[in-house]
Amino acid sequence: MAPKFSIALVLVLTVSVSTISHAADINLVRGAKGEEDTITLKGELKLGDENKFRAVALATNRATVYLESQGGKLYPALEIGKIIRIKGFATAVQETECASACAIVWLAGEPRMMSNFSSIGFHTPYTTDQNGNKKSDIAAGALIGSYITGLGFRQNVATYVVTAGAKEMSWLSKSTADKLGIAVTFTTAAQRRRGYEAYAEGLKAANASPPAYEAAAQSYRQSAVIGFAGAQNNLGNLYGTGKGVSKSDKVAIYWYTRAAERGEPTAYLSLANALSEGTEDTVVVVEALQYAMLAYNFLPEGQNKAAAETLATALTAKLTQADKRRVLELVTRWVPLYQEGRLQGDRTAP
Secondary structure, three states: OOOOOOOOOEOOOOOOOOOOOOEOEEEEEOOOOOOOEEEEEEOEEOOOHHHHHHHHHOOOOOEEEEEEEOOEEHHHHHHHHHHHHHHOOEEEEOOOEEEOHHHHHHOOOOOEEEOOOOEEEEOOOEEEOOOOOEEEOHHHHHHHHHHHHHOOOOHHHHHHHOOOOOOOOEEOOHHHHHHHOOOEEOOOHHHHHHHHHHHHHHHHHHOOOOOOHHHHHHHHHHHHHHOOHHHHHHHHHHHHHOOOOOOOHHHHHHHHHHHHHOOOHHHHHHHHHHHHOOOOOHHHHHHHHHHHHHHHHHOOOOHHHHHHHHHHHHHHOOOOHHHHHHHHHHHHHOOOOOOOOOOOOOOOOO
């Protein structure tokens, strides 16, 4: 998503061109008992905002900083980023925009979070002369480079941040972040807890007597949307069997794939079974065997691991030696987009 207007990163002594009249709005919201606090930062970053943020940061020991801004002055961004790193705060941009100076702040978080609908943008710092002409500022670029390497990132990250021109924007995707070595997660700690709670509610409903599959589907969906892989796999199971939802093999494969991307071994087996059902297409069989082998490699000893071995043996018999070598290459190179911390283990959950 490209904005219609973005604010330049500027040095403290330069004048920025801005249509925003107010400085950033910075607030601290206390978390419930046992939960971390939340700091929100919205609006253009101006001189003095670093002091406002410092005062808020000193009032809490554990917080996630939610960012929403098109940018602003460079100096307060660098100072706020340093405070975030010293305090060990997380940063998050969720379903909103964080560009220019704001993105510089976001990089300081540990961890740093985004969503599928986040817009996090970088461009070279520049100054604007009296005629409105924009010129890249080498000195500001050097400050950004020093800041980024000070955060522990490699030089390629510093280069990426200032590559886009003054009138351009490099919008960061999850895949680009992975390539650059910028660790990014899609959920906060509170969301992950809620995701697991909804998953547990889904299990309880599915295993009730009689099973409440519609309620299970609703709970699984809540957890799956947050990103919990176990719920994504189990929601796929419901779509595959038509329990509690309208049967749809395509939707089932969609959720199995999302769970597999998050390193859920049970989903490897689910996806292998779904892909292999009734097909002789070599391309599909290769993919199905890939996931069957991943399931066998990562599932604990038990019924599911044995099922993965049986399926892998059957699929192997359909392929040539060249196809088998291709499968081994795919398995060796497999890296999930995100490794789920809580795995389902040896069970085929409803």
